Amino acid sequence: MLRSSFYRLPRGWKGFGSSITTPLSYSQWVLRPALSYHSSAAGRVCPSAEDSTIYALSTAPGRAAIAVVRVSGPACVEIYRALCPGKPLPKPRSAALRSLHDPVRTPDDVPLDAGSLVLFFPSPRSVTGEDVLEFHVHGGPAIVKAVLQALPRCASSSSPIRYAEPGEFTRRAFLNGRLDLTQVEALGDTLSAATEQQRRLFVRGTGNQLSKRYEEWRQLLLHARGELEALIDFHEDQHFGESPAQLAISVAHQVLKLKRLIDIHIRNAMRGELLRNGISIALLGPPNAGKSSLLNQIAGREAAIVSQEAGTTRDIVDIGIDLGGYLCKLADMAGLRQSTAPQQGDMDALGSVEKEGIRRAKLRASESDVVVVILPVKRDHNGEARLMTDSEVLRTAATCAANGSELAVVINKIDQMSDSALLEVWISELHAKLAIPPDRIFPISCKSAAGASGDDPGRVQAFLRGLVGVFRSMTSAVDVDSQADLAIPGIPAQSVSNTLLQESLGASERHRLLLQECMIHLESFLEQVETEVHEEGEPDIVVAAECLRAAADCLARITGRGTSGDVEEVLGVVFEKFCVGK
Ligand code: GDP
Numbered sequence: 001m002l003r004s005s006f007y008r009l010p011r012g013w014k015g016f017g018s019s020i021t022t023p024l025s026y027s028q029w030v031l032r033p034a035l036s037y038h039s040s041a042a043g044r045v046c047p048s049a050e051d052s053t054i055y056a057l058s059t060a061p062g063r064a065a066i067a068v069v070r071v072s073g074p075a076c077v078e079i080y081r082a083l084c085p086g087k088p089l090p091k092p093r094s095a096a097l098r099s100l101h102d103p104v105r106t107p108d109d110v111p112l113d114a115g116s117l118v119l120f121f122p123s124p125r126s127v128t129g130e131d132v133l134e135f136h137v138h139g140g141p142a143i144v145k146a147v148l149q150a151l152p153r154c155a156s157s158s159s160p161i162r163y164a165e166p167g168e169f170t171r172r173a174f175l176n177g178r179l180d181l182t183q184v185e186a187l188g189d190t191l192s193a194a195t196e197q198q199r200r201l202f203v204r205g206t207g208n209q210l211s212k213r214y215e216e217w218r219q220l221l222l223h224a225r226g227e228l229e230a231l232i233d234f235h236e237d238q239h240f241g242e243s244p245a246q247l248a249i250s251v252a253h254q255v256l257k258l259k260r261l262i263d264i265h266i267r268n269a270m271r272g273e274l275l276r277n278g279i280s281i282a283l284l285g286p287p288n289a290g291k292s293s294l295l296n297q298i299a300g301r302e303a304a305i306v307s308q309e310a311g312t313t314r315d316i317v318d319i320g321i322d323l324g325g326y327l328c329k330l331a332d333m334a335g336l337r338q339s340t341a342p343q344q345g346d347m348d349a350l351g352s353v354e355k356e357g358i359r360r361a362k363l364r365a366s367e368s369d370v371v372v373v374i375l376p377v378k379r380d381h382n383g384e385a386r387l388m389t390d391s392e393v394l395r396t397a398a399t400c401a402a403n404g405s406e407l408a409v410v411i412n413k414i415d416q417m418s419d420s421a422l423l424e425v426w427i428s429e430l431h432a433k434l435a436i437p438p439d440r441i442f443p444i445s446c447k448s449a450a451g452a453s454g455d456d457p458g459r460v461q462a463f464l465r466g467l468v469g470v471f472r473s474m475t476s477a478v479d480v481d482s483q484a485d486l487a488i489p490g491i492p493a494q495s496v497s498n499t500l501l502q503e504s505l506g507a508s509e510r511h512r513l514l515l516q517e518c519m520i521h522l523e524s525f526l527e528q529v530e531t532e533v534h535e536e537g538e539p540d541i542v543v544a545a546e547c548l549r550a551a552a553d554c555l556a557r558i559t560g561r562g563t564s565g566d567v568e569e570v571l572g573v574v575f576e577k578f579c580v581g582k
Pocket of ligand 1: 291412
């Protein structure tokens, strides 16, 4: 009897973690004293009709041409009538010019604002799903203050009005099903986007493409689970065309393809995280190579001390910078050099502080997404230009590349060369030593670039363009070689198109972690099916179906459809970001 194995857990089972929750934890969060909510048909908790109407200044405080005050909740019409007495309610979603008046009449009856644009968005077709009013008032601080002070005076005892909490408009939009959790996150991200690439990433995420994809996958898993469970319930009583083993194998084929698809999404999400969190770049080289000079050139200011004295940079100098629209964290570090045997009066022996600086530099390089190796040109005593390829630097760079960092090489101080043909020789030597393509090796001169105008005299701009090319390749979506391989019955073909795979760059770390958890359950399912089939036994259908349920639950948790506590956690984190638009 299949049912008897219900409580057996599959190999590699990691448990459901926080996916098992009670509805109570959800309602504990939403049932705060000032608010009352009821459950909607969709299983979400919606503000009830008795709930407060909220208002807030949705534009930044301070003097401006206009300021937008937003109101959401059941008292919108009442508020409009109090502020615009005798004037008809504007047509839904159309702007109307109105004078706003204090609901408590003053003897002189000077309007709060003589010419405001008023918009009314009736429920449910509004940003929050409730009735929403927008007042676009003149942006003088006194006018804004007067309007904000007048709003609570429009309240009647049956419909309280209060200032919104941070993110409360968005929270209501989520609770009323106007936004799902991924869209709420993306909205929070768009408000914090600092660079062009972040803007592009986050704006893409505000659509519902990602959620749609997760939902398709979840439906696929639920369908497969349903088939398996039907087999559990009825196979002894009714004739089924497939045996449990056959059915499990055909589901396993689908699961395998889904796993490949999710794997691509996880890899893309990790690439997207570089845009989200910034790309860390380490400047690695021997002392006096010109690392600080290059950092200062890039930053356009004296961020690091430039000196002929070796070992001046001991600690790491970090600067945050927007390079070609990419958020970057650039680190100038101690120059690497090997310790010479200390002799009396030897100025070149490494001191403990410098040693520590070198240790930190190597560590930072190993943790960086991009390592820029800087090798200087130096004239020898015959006046011949030589490339100083320090073995310690090359060894460290090779280790970083082997661990997944991207490499670029800068040959600095080319102003010291008289024969530029040497560059080609050096480039092919470096290509051989570091297995780095020639188009990632950049000859520059910080000295020529400093203070000079004209068409990129030190070729630093050409280097930066090359570096941005490296960023582009690191952060573009993983290409799918053969989309036919990923075609899964039940999943629309466009779900595996390269355009849509671009969307997965916008998946947050939270999505990635849940996708990874989902993969673990899918692997457990496959293990269950494969082992039993190899051992020529019947697969344990109950356990296999349970793995699919757990995998589907991970996907539900991403969009907030799950009954788990993730929703509370995510909303808490996201709403903390909202200052404007609350
Ligand atoms: P770091 O120790 O690698 O950070 O090197 P610095 O940036 O402090 O530079 C060391 C010395 O090299 C300083 O005297 C710089 O002025 C000099 N320097 C830096 N870049 C160039 C360059 O392109 N050409 C020449 N000739 N000197 C440079």
